[in-house]
Amino acid sequence: xxxxxxxxxxxxxxxxxxxxxxxxxxxxxxxxxxxxxxxxxxxxxxxxxxxxxxxxxxxxxxxxxxxxxxxxxxxxxxxxxxxxxxxxxxxxxxxxxxxxxxxxxxxxxxxxxxxxxxxxxxxxxxxxxxxxxxxxxxxxxxxxxxxxxxxxxxxxxxxxxxxxxxxxxxxxxxxxxxxxxxxxxxxxxxxxxxxxxxxxxxxxxxxxxxxxxxxxxxxxxxxxxxxxxxxxxxxxxxxxxxxxxxxxxxxxxxxxxxxxxxxxxxxxxxxxxxxxxxxxxxxxxxxxxxxxxxxxxxxxxxxxxxxxxxxxxxxxxxxxxxxxxxxxxxxxxxxxxxxxxxxxxxxxxxxxxxxxxxxxxxxxxxxxxxxxxxxxxxxxxxxxxxxxxxxxxxxxxxxxxxxxxxxxx
Numbered sequence: 001x002x003x004x005x006x007x008x009x010x011x012x013x014x015x016x017x018x019x020x021x022x023x024x025x026x027x028x029x030x031x032x033x034x035x036x037x038x039x040x041x042x043x044x045x046x047x048x049x050x051x052x053x054x055x056x057x058x059x060x061x062x063x064x065x066x067x068x069x070x071x072x073x074x075x076x077x078x079x080x081x082x083x084x085x086x087x088x089x090x091x092x093x094x095x096x097x098x099x100x101x102x103x104x105x106x107x108x109x110x111x112x113x114x115x116x117x118x119x120x121x122x123x124x125x126x127x128x129x130x131x132x133x134x135x136x137x138x139x140x141x142x143x144x145x146x147x148x149x150x151x152x153x154x155x156x157x158x159x160x161x162x163x164x165x166x167x168x169x170x171x172x173x174x175x176x177x178x179x180x181x182x183x184x185x186x187x188x189x190x191x192x193x194x195x196x197x198x199x200x201x202x203x204x205x206x207x208x209x210x211x212x213x214x215x216x217x218x219x220x221x222x223x224x225x226x227x228x229x230x231x232x233x234x235x236x237x238x239x240x241x242x243x244x245x246x247x248x249x250x251x252x253x254x255x256x257x258x259x260x261x262x263x264x265x266x267x268x269x270x271x272x273x274x275x276x277x278x279x280x281x282x283x284x285x286x287x288x289x290x291x292x293x294x295x296x297x298x299x300x301x302x303x304x305x306x307x308x309x310x311x312x313x314x315x316x317x318x319x320x321x322x323x324x325x326x327x328x329x330x331x332x333x334x335x336x337x338x339x340x341x342x343x344x345x346x347x348x349x350x351x352x353x354x355x356x357x358x359x360x361x362x363x364x365x366x367x368x369x370x371x372x373x374x375x376x377x378x379x380x381x382x383x384x385x386x387x388x389x390x391x392x393x394x395x396x397x398x399x400x401x402x403x404x405x406x407x408x409x
Contacts, residue, residue: 041182044096049178051076061130064090077175082168089169093130096164100157103184109148111175119172126163249309253302256333260321261294265312272303279328295321297347299331299401326351330404334396342394351409369406376401
């Protein structure tokens with residue numbers, strides 16, 4: 001029996017020996033094939049890290065409206081002089097084709113100490129040329145405790161001739177260490193906000209656009225400081241207010257009123273309007289079957305799809321607004337003609353605990369609200385959020401919208 005099965009036994013022994021000999025190699029090969037690494041995006045820009053390489057004016061297009069505007073290498077940065085007067089601008093751009101369905105991470109790194117007071121800047125993508133219409137843009141928020149700013153884009157369609165651009169305006173200058181535009185096949189893990197207006201351009205028919213969205217970082221403990229991130233839209237405009245007559249310009253507008261506002265005034269002119277109170281959007285479109293009375297205590301977002309400005313008359317509605325601020329994010333409005341102390345700024349608040357008229361200072365002193373407030377800053381470059389600490393700056397500027405977070409009443 002043993003002799004009869006000897007070839008089989010020899011085969012089994014040889015097979016076991018081969019497995020023992022090759023197993024380290026197999027394990028090594030499997031490990032190499034399955035090793036998990038952090039996904040890296042494809043860098044779309046060249047000559048963009050100025051702390052590692054000298055600025056090459058052949059790689060970049062530089063356009064300005066002021067002969068005094070300049071760009072040049074300064075140590076490990078490039079220094080851009082935006083202009084010598086308000087309204088002047090300087091713009092850097094580089095061809096960066098976009099593919100629909102891809103994700104793009106935009107980043108700028110800068111020297112915080114070398115940023116001029118009140119500098120306005122944006123970056124994003126242009127259509128077809130360095131002087132083309134804006135496909136999408138993002139107002140850059142220069143925080144005093146940060147040295148970089150990041151935004152994301154997710155275009156729906158291809159833009160084979162698009163250009164990345166950086167633009168700054170006014171009597172200001174900035175020192176930049178580098179730019180980056182990374183392309184990802186999958187949504188980056190860190191991506192929290194996608195600019196929604198990725199297919200619109202200044203020359204396209206503005207029949208519709210995405211609503212501005214608020215991305216919230218949840219408070220991990222009761223008195224953590226949540227931070228909002230507001231989706232930008234292309235070149236929003238500040239409405240012109242004269243008494244009760246308000247001019248709503250094309251595209252997105254942000255404004256407030258001393259009176260409550262009937263949504264019918266806006267929807268009847270084919271406009272979309274919305275407010276956020278108690279962490280919830282109230283949105284009325286021209287096709288909405290319902291209407292709303294927007295609160296005079298809140299900031300109102302209005303989208304005008306027309307290419308021309310429209311004038312509305314804000315009259316006292318037949319009934320007061322039932323929208324009220326409360327727990328979560330509130331886009332409030334200081335309707336005063338003067339800068340106002342938080343102790344004098346009073347609003348109606350309500351949650352399951354109580355309802356009443358409270359000053360911002362009162363809520364802050366009782367640890368019922370976040371000390372971090374985000375002022376809405378609107379210029380021709382876009383909507384930005386300027387963070388202030390109410391324990392250090394206890395006043396809200398006149399005629400200003402701002403985000404205020406309530407923990408509980």
